Amino acid sequence: MSYPLNWKSLNTLSEFDRLVEDSREKPALVFKHRPSSPESAHAKELLERDWSISPESLDLYIIDVMKDKDIAEAVTDIAGVINEYPQVLLFADGVTMYDESREMISVKKIKLALKIINRTFKWMETRV
Numbered sequence: 001m002s003y004p005l006n007w008k009s010l011n012t013l014s015e016f017d018r019l020v021e022d023s024r025e026k027p028a029l030v031f032k033h034r035p036s037s038p039e040s041a042h043a044k045e046l047l048e049r050d051w052s053i054s055p056e057s058l059d060l061y062i063i064d065v066m067k068d069k070d071i072a073e074a075v076t077d078i079a080g081v082i083n084e085y086p087q088v089l090l091f092a093d094g095v096t097m098y099d100e101s102r103e104m105i106s107v108k109k110i111k112l113a114l115k116i117i118n119r120t121f122k123w124m125e126t127r128v
Helices: 013-022 038-050 069-079 107-127
Strands: 028-033 059-064 087-092 095-101
Touching: 013 028, 013 059, 013 069, 028 038, 028 069, 038 107, 059 069, 069 087, 087 107, 095 107
Parallel strands: 028 059
Antiparallel strands: 028 087, 087 095
């Protein structure tokens, strides 16, 4: 099943802080891209073409690294990853759970990361 991507722009650190906090309840994916880059445009196009993740499963955010360079750099610093573009970062339970960049970005890998996260959380809940 295909779902439309409902990107929310991520323009401030306070919005990012809220995203991280909200990821404790629902995972969030951040896509950092440079619209003028053919590689970024291609990665975004592939995500949008192949997207099959329900909006109930994941919140989607986008950062234009040219327009919001400081935010893009701060997000990767806080996430503890190398600043690249295009890049996806998946947050859950308030932490970075997965990141990928350049040609390695795929819906299949994002779905797999979500599956692992969901299974881990279900296992942790049964251990309490």
